[in-house]
Amino acid sequence: MGFHVPLIIRGRIVEGDTLRFAMRRDGAAFETPDVRRHIHALPLADPADLADIHALSTEEIIAFLAALGRELRLDRNPHLQEAYALSVRSSGLTGGIVRHLYATLGDLFSAAFIRELADNAIGIDYLDGWVPRPMANGCVCNIRAFGARAVHVLAGNVPMPSALGIIRNAITRSDAIFKTPSNDPATAAAIARTMIAMDPDHPVTRHLSIAYWKGGDEAVEAELYRPDRIEKIIAWGGQASITHIARYIQPGIDLITMDPKLSSSIVGREAFADDRSMHDAAVRLALDIAYFNQQACANSRVTYVETGTDAAGLAAANRFGTLLFDAIQALPETCSAAAPLDTALAEEVQALRLASFDHKVIGGGAEGAVILSQIDEPVDFAPLLNNRVANLVPIDDLDIAVRSVTSYTQSIGIYPDALKERLRDRLVFNGAQRLVSLGYACKAAMAGPHDGMEPLRRMCKWISDESNDPSVVPLLSSPKATTDAQPRNEFA
């Protein structure tokens, strides 16, 4: 079966000269125009052309995005329907979840959320104009966040990165070229086509291009990734995606990586005090594990349970595992649903069942599984865990959980909150980037930091315009300047 995806360059839909590409699953393929034939039109030729979008206020941009959100309705937007049809086949998520994600995609564009994002992550004053900051030496430093010419290398496990990328690009007043992933070449294009239908000449529409080329294609990337054409590269995805890009990184190009991450959970001994707490923790943990069918970086894979590793401790952990398994099965289909396991994972789970004294397994088929470690360490294949396969690891000492955290850890869901406060600094020193009440791992505060940084601030160019009055700030040549108590702001 073939799908067609257009190339979109700044509000214009480009067709013709198509190439065919395989998608990642089930042999499906899609066609899209050959980017190499349009490579010279892809970067913004004149950086001064960013002036139009800088002339808009944040409120005007929010109004456009909110109107866009109202058009992104799965029941009546044919572009979104097409993207959904393609994503159902390629994403690895079950139909119910994909439908839910596309049906609620428009909600991400709510004015209140975007306003909060712009103000929290950057500060609307800095986006809308120059903000005067008086310095101690009398200089007035006017600061403004400007947009930049950027390439976003998108990941395709869920449609949100496409939508979030468009929002981030618009509020930072940047010009973005989205390089779409082969397992979701259509979502970003569907949103862009909706924008074109609304207003092809709107500056937000005009500063977004959507293209697919095979990652690593030198004919495209050597032309594009040059400091006179691109200032920022925002790259989602793993080592393979970064390896291609790293060749082009040089002074003048800023690389912002959104690495693949793994998340985990810690359930403190308080959860095992009585049945009610245990049940509460199991229901919350089920969500952190199984929402999006465990396809997202925020999903928990390994859970450390502070039950102890003596016989009573193992019994408590195993009982908690049964509650967890049942709680996962009870989740509504829009959150999570049974789906066949990848062969490699299914066989790892089966191998444990056959030959390991150190693990028990509940489930193991399409319903998912809970692997109960009977030793205080996770399974070796923990990075493979997905499609609702969790690993519970009993521990005597929370230190084991703390030391398991690395720079590849993203979220850690913790129960109860008091334990989170007690552990958080130590978890962060080891590499954790986000701590969250158990049960809320997949309900991220998206207007907050991301992966241990503030990507929106980094997507901007932070410019200073310094005003100095010689009667207040003496010239460097003035005899007064050399005796000035203030540090000399010389750049050697």
Next chain:
Amino acid sequence: MATISADRPEDWIELPQAEIYAIPLADQQRLQREALRGRFAQLVDRIPMLRQLAQEQHIIEITEIADIAPLLVPHSALKSYPMSFLENGRFDRLTQWLDGFTAYDLSGVDARGCDSIDDWLDLLDARTDVRVMHSTGTSGKLSFLPRGIPEMHKMVSGQRRQFDPWPGERPLLGVPIEAAPVIYTQYRHGGMAQHRLLPFLRDALFGGDEDMIIATNPTRFSADVASISGRLRVAESRGEAGMLKIAPRLMERREAFLRDQARSGEHWDAFFDRITGRWTGRTVSIMGHVPALHVLALEAGKRGLSGLFAADSFVAAGGGMKGHDLPESWRATVDHALGGAALVEGYGMTEIVAASRACGSGHYHIPAWHVPFLLDPASGESLPRTGTATGRYGAIDLNASTYWAGFLTGDEVTLHWGDTESCACGRIGPYLDKTIRRYTEKEGGDDKITCAGAPGAHDRALEFIVENTGASA
């Protein structure tokens, strides 16, 4: 023709090709069915892993060949031990785990004193009849297969049988197997299948004469280094190489590694001295694969050597001629150095005692002691045992009497069952096309170096250890 019995399937491999490939298909299937019934009954209570699997699948006896399909073990089971056993030197626990896969009782083996995998392998060799074979570990973890002494002898038989004559086909080796030294393009010692085979070949074919085994490197392929090398490769592919922890024992062995690396040129000199002193222009049997043959040819070229062996020598070229990252001229370089002997492809795996060699029509024929299965790669369901189809390959080796030799590979094969069509070479029974590939390759992420890549990976791991320990010294 010798009579063969379903009670002793381990004898079938002793039949010459002219006999085993002449058994009518219906008889092959009857014999296999009965032999499978016997093997299962004999092993199900002696091998804990098999007992568990049979219980899960509710199988109490085998009545049809197809009954075995649910009892094929994914190859990942052979690496289902926790990695921490190796990292923390828990070789007692590793022994306990291995005990689940073998009919031998390993409970009396005290491995608490072992501090490396090599040490552990040596201990099992000394104290038991198990000869553990490890994988290259390219997935990040070594697999351990507990082959027993009885199956080791069957490996030798398999080696012998590949040189049986077949009408209309050129003999693969121009002299009797006992007259041709084994040239091994790798480390002389180690724990992988071929390393394990060499001493048995030496004793069975050459009366214990070590001079008849000529390896390009006289030292040991360390399982510990292989383990590091696999983990390094996986860590690198994830961008986590900086996080790899090296066991203290390997750190201590750094000096030995350094010395060995520095002697690589010397090893080659000594190798060619042994060849030119006695074997130039004569018929030999080379156990190799294309990249290793290429390296050998380049080393020969550096020393001005060419036409090393007679053209009726046997040259095993591993899994095939394609897919190597070699210059186009590799074939000419190899032919010039070796003297023009044909390169012979084969299909085999550690779990099966002997490889199949490509026949005159370019197929791999499956002898009756090796029972094939074909599964749907997505559902895992058995495909019908008739006609021709492509799917995931599984097999059981009826030679195995000390471990359960029913495995699911990661290979995609095209299998002809031999009932609706037959190969032009005249062999009766199922056969495979040469177009064999790994599913991981097909899915785009080839995370597996075949044995062809292992020595290179081994050397890279040595470099890593050397650099690492150098930096921290």
